[in-house]
Amino acid sequence: xxxxMGKAAKRASxxxxxxxxxxxxxxxxxxxxxxxxxxxxxxxANRLDVDNARQGGMSEALLDRLALNETRLAAIASxxxxxxxxxxxxxxxxxxxxxxxxxxxERRRVPLGVVGVIYEARPNVTIDVATLCLKTGxxxxxxxxxxxxHTNQAMVKVVQRALEQAGLPGDxxxxxxxPDRALVAEMLKLDRYIDMLxxxxxxxxxxxxxxxxxxxxxxxGIGVCHIYVDADIHFDSALNVIENAKTxxxxxxxxxxxxxxxxxVAASFLPALSVKMQEAGVTLHACPxxxxxxxxxxxxxxxxxxxxxxxxxxxxxxxxxxxxxxDGAIEHIREHGTGHSDAILTQTMAxxxxxxxxxxxxxxxxxxxxxxxxxxxxxxGAEVAVSTQKLHARGPMGLEALTTYKWIGRGDNLVRR
Amino acid sequence: xxxxMGKAAKRASxxxxxxxxxxxxxxxxxxxxxxxxxxxxxxxANRLDVDNARQGGMSEALLDRLALNETRLAAIASxxxxxxxxxxxxxxxxxxxxxxxxxxxERRRVPLGVVGVIYEARPNVTIDVATLCLKTGxxxxxxxxxxxxHTNQAMVKVVQRALEQAGLPGDxxxxxxxPDRALVAEMLKLDRYIDMLxxxxxxxxxxxxxxxxxxxxxxxGIGVCHIYVDADIHFDSALNVIENAKTxxxxxxxxxxxxxxxxxVAASFLPALSVKMQEAGVTLHACPxxxxxxxxxxxxxxxxxxxxxxxxxxxxxxxxxxxxxxDGAIEHIREHGTGHSDAILTQTMAxxxxxxxxxxxxxxxxxxxxxxxxxxxxxxGAEVAVSTQKLHARGPMGLEALTTYKWIGRGDNLVRR
Numbered sequence: 001x002x003x004x005m006g007k008a009a010k011r012a013s014x015x016x017x018x019x020x021x022x023x024x025x026x027x028x029x030x031x032x033x034x035x036x037x038x039x040x041x042x043x044x045a046n047r048l049d050v051d052n053a054r055q056g057g058m059s060e061a062l063l064d065r066l067a068l069n070e071t072r073l074a075a076i077a078s079x080x081x082x083x084x085x086x087x088x089x090x091x092x093x094x095x096x097x098x099x100x101x102x103x104x105x106e107r108r109r110v111p112l113g114v115v116g117v118i119y120e121a122r123p124n125v126t127i128d129v130a131t132l133c134l135k136t137g138x139x140x141x142x143x144x145x146x147x148x149x150h151t152n153q154a155m156v157k158v159v160q161r162a163l164e165q166a167g168l169p170g171d172x173x174x175x176x177x178x179p180d181r182a183l184v185a186e187m188l189k190l191d192r193y194i195d196m197l198x199x200x201x202x203x204x205x206x207x208x209x210x211x212x213x214x215x216x217x218x219x220x221g222i223g224v225c226h227i228y229v230d231a232d233i234h235f236d237s238a239l240n241v242i243e244n245a246k247t248x249x250x251x252x253x254x255x256x257x258x259x260x261x262x263x264x265v266a267a268s269f270l271p272a273l274s275v276k277m278q279e280a281g282v283t284l285h286a287c288p289x290x291x292x293x294x295x296x297x298x299x300x301x302x303x304x305x306x307x308x309x310x311x312x313x314x315x316x317x318x319x320x321x322x323x324x325x326x327d328g329a330i331e332h333i334r335e336h337g338t339g340h341s342d343a344i345l346t347q348t349m350a351x352x353x354x355x356x357x358x359x360x361x362x363x364x365x366x367x368x369x370x371x372x373x374x375x376x377x378x379x380x381g382a383e384v385a386v387s388t389q390k391l392h393a394r395g396p397m398g399l400e401a402l403t404t405y406k407w408i409g410r411g412d413n414l415v416r417r
Numbered sequence: 418x419x420x421x422m423g424k425a426a427k428r429a430s431x432x433x434x435x436x437x438x439x440x441x442x443x444x445x446x447x448x449x450x451x452x453x454x455x456x457x458x459x460x461x462a463n464r465l466d467v468d469n470a471r472q473g474g475m476s477e478a479l480l481d482r483l484a485l486n487e488t489r490l491a492a493i494a495s496x497x498x499x500x501x502x503x504x505x506x507x508x509x510x511x512x513x514x515x516x517x518x519x520x521x522x523e524r525r526r527v528p529l530g531v532v533g534v535i536y537e538a539r540p541n542v543t544i545d546v547a548t549l550c551l552k553t554g555x556x557x558x559x560x561x562x563x564x565x566x567h568t569n570q571a572m573v574k575v576v577q578r579a580l581e582q583a584g585l586p587g588d589x590x591x592x593x594x595x596p597d598r599a600l601v602a603e604m605l606k607l608d609r610y611i612d613m614l615x616x617x618x619x620x621x622x623x624x625x626x627x628x629x630x631x632x633x634x635x636x637x638g639i640g641v642c643h644i645y646v647d648a649d650i651h652f653d654s655a656l657n658v659i660e661n662a663k664t665x666x667x668x669x670x671x672x673x674x675x676x677x678x679x680x681x682v683a684a685s686f687l688p689a690l691s692v693k694m695q696e697a698g699v700t701l702h703a704c705p706x707x708x709x710x711x712x713x714x715x716x717x718x719x720x721x722x723x724x725x726x727x728x729x730x731x732x733x734x735x736x737x738x739x740x741x742x743x744d745g746a747i748e749h750i751r752e753h754g755t756g757h758s759d760a761i762l763t764q765t766m767a768x769x770x771x772x773x774x775x776x777x778x779x780x781x782x783x784x785x786x787x788x789x790x791x792x793x794x795x796x797x798g799a800e801v802a803v804s805t806q807k808l809h810a811r812g813p814m815g816l817e818a819l820t821t822y823k824w825i826g827r828g829d830n831l832v833r834r
Contacts, residue, residue, distance in 0.1 A: 238830065367829060415661035
């Protein structure tokens with residue numbers, strides 16, 4: 001069955017690849033309209049998923065993420081209209097020249113072809129990914145979580161109807177409906193039809209894909225992010241950045257998980273940190289050298305367990321580790337970081353420059369919160385994923401990351417000498 | 418052991434990443450000098466490899482590819498000096514802006530980190546890859562074929578001595594010396610240390626890497642390339658391009674393997690093709706419709722076997738297939754092509770445009786030979802590999818394909834709202 005879906009997606013991708021931006025935007029507008037018009041069928045399917053999940057014991061927080069209502073669906077439709085307004089990278093010439101050998105050469109952006117996406121509970125991802133792929137002329141095969149099974153099915157049906165109404169192949173967007181997990185393993189081997197695979201979910205899903213896929217995989221989304229507090233900082237400003245990086249939305253991958261504090265400033269800074277973190281409701285996990293300096297402060301503090309340095313908290317918890325100086329901080333990040341987002345707070349330009357050059361992460365910051373690592377914040381307009389690998393795309397992936405390029409050579413019956 | 422090599426490579430990569438272009442070029446110049454000065458030890462090791470290979474029954478053609486002499490080693494040293502002259506992509510700013518949220522953002526090219534290369538018999542690849550990686554600030558772990566074992570070992574020793582003389586870590590360039598094939602399997606799982614894997618060899622090696630590697634792999638190098646002969650061509654010019662694409666160097670991946678001939682021109686064109694191909698020593702493999710039109714010509718012609726459409730000849734053999742028109746040609750290429758290089762010979766602009774847009778290959782040509790797909794020919798100065806996948810790099814990979822980028826954000830203690 002997947003073989004058939006793959007073939008159909010590949011066929012659809014040929015048609016999508018030659019569409020003009022206007023044609024794609026018309027289809028996107030129609031998808032937005034249909035999502036609103038067929039609101040009832042989607043919400044009905046969603047209620048089924050929510051009821052099943054509640055019976056299965058899903059927590060209220062996750063149920064809330066899963067549930068749709070008219071307002072949320074309208075927001076999803078509005079996001080689709082937003083995608084219409086983004087600039088289409090397809091067809092852009094990257095570079096080109098007339099070469100000494102006589103060849104007129106250009107490198108032009110083209111769609112990847114077929115994108116595979118495996119994702120977990122959030123139903124908005126379905127429309128999000130489908131529309132970003134459509135905008136870039138890619139066909140997509142979606143594999144959502146079983147919790148959103150009925151919702152996804154209903155939404156994909158609506159999208160397919162909109163596509164056909166717009167004169168485009170419905171197969172441009174397909175979802176694997178059978179919840180059998182064996183199909184994921186099969187999907188990972190469809191390299192004949194799928195050009196890029198994006199897993200969106202936890203570390204386990206990424207590992208599964210990396211280890212089993214014969215399709216190129218974009219891995220990412222796991223962020224053990226650091227902030228290094230240098231010796232010469234202004235306490236108040238630094239504490240604001242730390243609070244923002246930890247508490248603005250703790251469950252995200254760009255949230256800071258470990259604070260590295262220069263030993264030169266630890267004795268005076270840590271008590272101030274404790275006050276601020278207590279106000280923000282943050283629990284500290286302190287290394288043996290920081291622990292005594294924090295224990296007299298108001299914030300909750302626990303002894304840091306070694307393994308906690310290598311995992312995301314995704315909660316109002318923060319590791320605090322004393323380091324000798326910048327070298328110690330860089331060393332720590334190399335050892336425990338995931339190459340996502342890391343920041344230095346400093347007034348010393350030489351330290352900022354060294355941090356930027358020597359910390360090998362997708363995003364490095366000087367005197368700014370790690371929370372900025374995001375397609376929207378970076379001005380990309382949208383985000384398919386955040387990559388922490390180094391090939392193809394790194395950090396927030398916008399529309400351009402859904403394209404590749406093609407070399408186009410022209411001559412007058414030109415031969416190579 | 419590989420674990421240790423990986424760690425050492427990663428450590429070396431941190432030092433390479435912060436070198437200036439001048440420092441890297443000095444080390445490259447020293448490598449070139451050392452290769453010439455220590456010519457004797459390399460040639461002695463090479464004689465050992467050649468003797469072993471001859472005893473093992475290697476063909477004279479392959480032995481010639483394996484053998485070094487003073488002239489060839491001087492040419493390799495001269496290639497190294499050529500790499501000094503190439504422009505260094507590391508440190509280049511790709512784009513940047515000051516965003517509405519206050520962040521000063523730039524995207525800057527940085528080395529990938531550690532590159533792994535698995536390759537077969539040619540000893541020049543060792544120096545080629547090592548120097549391109551050094552130029553882009555990447556450490557490299559090489560795994561050569563057993564046929565070049567002693568040569569590679571000797572060359573890598575010389576390179577390491579040159580690096581140390583230049584004050585750089587010798588571990589920047591390491592070779593796996595143990596010929597045990599199990600080590601390849603182990604290497605494919607070193608994703609903790611190796612950032613990109615480049616297999617350079619036949620289809621089997623690429624498949625092995627794609628199916629077993631947890632490291633992102635660049636696959637490519639396999640080219641079932643096509644030329645479509647449209648109805649309105651000038652015979653002489655077209656025949657020149659076809660001859661060039663087939664015979665200029667038949668063993669390469671950008672050599673044409675299948676000619677697709679429009680049925681409108683087949684009856685008049687195929688006899689002329691036969692004459693030209695006979696002169697060039699090419700054997701034709703004709704589809705049932707072309708066969709009768711070629712059998713009266715001077716060129717050797719055989720009935721085409723189906724599977725021959727999906728494999729590289731890499732020899733003076735050429736498939737000839739009649740297609741209805743441009744649609745048939747595009748359909749055929751989608752079915753049998755490997756996404757490498759395909760060309761149309763036509764005078765009709767609309768046909769050229771459709772071919773360029775609808776054929777999904779790394780390089781598409783209008784009235785030019787497929788033989789141009791090459792880093793040198795494309796003006797990239799050098800080539801690490803030719804990619805036929807779509808992620809990261811497509812077609813000839815120059816120095817830029819050995820880099821990634823890093824997002825650098827600066828603020829004045831900036832927080833996300």
